[in-house]
Amino acid sequence: MNQNVGLNGDRTIRTVEDVLSLLDGLFAPEADRWTSGGASWWDGFYADRSKPVPFFVAKPDESLVSYLDRGLISPGRALDIGCGPGRNALRLASLGFEVDAVDLSPAAITWAEERAREAGADVRFHCGDAFALTTAELSGPYDLVYDSGCFHHLPPHRRVSYLALLDRVLAPGGHLALTCFAAGGMGSELPDADFYRASGLQGGLAYTPESLRWIFSDFAEVELRRMRDEPAESALFGEDFLWTALFRRPAARR
Template sequence: MDRSIRTVEDVLKLLDDLFTPQADRWTSGAAAWWDTFYADRSRPVPFFEAKPDENLVSYLDRRLVRPGRALDLGCGPGRNALYLDSLGFQVDAVDLSPAAVDWAEERAREAGAGVRFHRGDAFALTGTELSGRYDLIYDSGCFHHLPPHRRISYLALLDQLLAPGGHFALTCFTDAENGGSDLPDAAFYRDARLHGGLAYTPQSLRRIFADLTEVEIRRMRDEPAESACFGEPFLVAALFRRAFRGPGG
């Protein structure tokens, strides 16, 4: 007889287990799934190239965000983390996939970068390896691979780690025809799979991150192959700012 549910985290882990059989880019099978994804570095995947996101470059160029302490969630091969390091940020970067982090660390050594990379689940690492306050928390493509119930954990992470006056920015699926799913939240639990990722509209992002102040929400610009930046128009780019005073601040 299993009567193990006692805390909110117990409930969240129980819901995680609904997605485990498919290893749908989350839960216990996610690291292995992403390791396989990153195994062939020669594949023509646009975000395999060492290019920062065009919106991130724009934030820094326009001085909407200034150098400080940064956290890159779901860093992949490290392209945005290395860009931030080159501009004087103190960067922590985390990813579930050891293969992705290995690649990122190789790039960092070649560039002489001082990024601190962490392997594992950012939620589990918060308070230990990931601690203190960050002036920028950046997420390029991690949030849309979380099952709906893990938004609770995500918001708790922001509350704990984002500095008062700091910025949170993310890019995620917004176009259901090009990677994201526009199914309602309940459907993912009925199907026990994430359908490749969740699509978010600007309105849904405003609602989820309502405790933060919106700075800018727009589609990513479509960057050509020869561009020094990464950009795909089926992604939405959002920048929020945390008030200097407020809950947890």
């Protein structure tokens, strides 16, 4: 958040981050869900591991498994943003990826570390804000940035931070794999400006294929589809109210 408050009176904006922090404040206390102060909210969310939350299951996304099975992505360095209890990070590590996994919640990280120990998986877990992690804390550049459920909980202005993170950590030719709320399936379909008028995110933002293609227009689309709905007995996680998208960052010019 803005560190200049109280130092310079009412003149608190000098940088882009100052503007983003001010806009975060319009969503208080909901802003705690995506800023470094959000640990307590998410810790409460993860406190009861027996809750019937779909993504509490120890199953990887069906889309991730599909990308790997079809050779659309291959082992390398991976960053899992908003890793939760680590279900996708563990699958990546089991297949030879060198994995960093980040989440705001200490409770989620503790749960993920327990699962990793039980599985014998080597994952570097980081508790904190992915946007605030320094290069020294990460082992990138990454061949894969994986996001299953973080993006749709960000307010519109934090897409700026999200794209900046990709620009900073994703290797040329690397992939972004994204799972987010699908318009018509789950999430709010309000226009961006209306979230600021309402001072709330209505539980998360829904996206259309066109909006995702526009936001990530600097990337090449590999695949964009609805997630397959997986039955309870499946070894994979899948809910059809989500989009799954795979984008590739252009290779560096010679």
